[in-house]
Amino acid sequence: MKLSILGCYSATPRTLNNTTSQVLEINNHMFLIDCGEGTQVQLRKHKIKFNRIKHIFISHLHGDHFFGLVGLISTFRLLTRETDLHIYGPKGIKEIVVLQMKLADSWTNYNLYFHELTSKESELIYEDDKVEVHTIPLNHRIYTNGYLFKEKEGLRKLQMHAVEDANINVAYYRKLTQGFDVENEDGVLIKNESVTKSGVKPKSYAFCSDTMYKEDIVPIIKNADVLYHESTFLEEHAHLAVRTKHSTAKEAASIAKQANIETLILGHYSTRYGGIEAFKNEAEEVFEKVELAEDGKTFDFN
Numbered sequence: 001m002k003l004s005i006l007g008c009y010s011a012t013p014r015t016l017n018n019t020t021s022q023v024l025e026i027n028n029h030m031f032l033i034d035c036g037e038g039t040q041v042q043l044r045k046h047k048i049k050f051n052r053i054k055h056i057f058i059s060h061l062h063g064d065h066f067f068g069l070v071g072l073i074s075t076f077r078l079l080t081r082e083t084d085l086h087i088y089g090p091k092g093i094k095e096i097v098v099l100q101m102k103l104a105d106s107w108t109n110y111n112l113y114f115h116e117l118t119s120k121e122s123e124l125i126y127e128d129d130k131v132e133v134h135t136i137p138l139n140h141r142i143y144t145n146g147y148l149f150k151e152k153e154g155l156r157k158l159q160m161h162a163v164e165d166a167n168i169n170v171a172y173y174r175k176l177t178q179g180f181d182v183e184n185e186d187g188v189l190i191k192n193e194s195v196t197k198s199g200v201k202p203k204s205y206a207f208c209s210d211t212m213y214k215e216d217i218v219p220i221i222k223n224a225d226v227l228y229h230e231s232t233f234l235e236e237h238a239h240l241a242v243r244t245k246h247s248t249a250k251e252a253a254s255i256a257k258q259a260n261i262e263t264l265i266l267g268h269y270s271t272r273y274g275g276i277e278a279f280k281n282e283a284e285e286v287f288e289k290v291e292l293a294e295d296g297k298t299f300d301f302n
């Protein structure tokens, strides 16, 4: 699992700061999460192949999270993309995109699918044999979802000595890796756990931006390996966090602690502060393993 931060600042793009966008590489998928202005330039800088992006997840319709979307869709067309593109986001996202394309008389030559979200409960919105994506309902000024990306349990590992001792026919090895009990050559049922071990631990990533402090999300993201949680403000501006429905670094850390997260990544910083180190310091008072998102930074979680 690998996370590339294309942009992680709030409000407006600046000379050195981009608005929210990131790419999560998980089980051969390249999921684009939010698409702030300038995302396609950042994708090029990261040498991410446009064609590998088949799913885009938009948290909410504030401009700093999706103003790059129409440009990206248009560029895909100019590059003569043929691969389907799926866009997940709040109801209204289709209307916004289609209106711009309609007035420009500019249509895609690939299939564009919109999956509009309205639920206030967490729901499963994407699934294949290796990965699941669930929404994380957040509390912001407009309808907003975070997203939880989860690898499914992989194949179990055979313990060869035990398998051979149990006298199991080779033809059943695959069933064993899939977790089934099987009969051995003597017709005795062999319990799967007695001859296999669990495979590689499945990884999970929770993206939560934008939101004010919301404890309700803790059960949804419980035990995730990595949590990206917005921290627009420091505690000294907690009153602004409440007013604008954002979080402080300390609040993000508190969520990470309650949810038993392994690594917390902070982002969506207000540009009012001189630097971002203070966010880390503040969060570390509550939670141990804190990382700072920075534009252009890549996190490898394998």
Ligand SMILES: [Zn+2]
Residues within 6 Å of the ligand: 060, 062, 140, 210
């Ligand atoms: Zn917002």
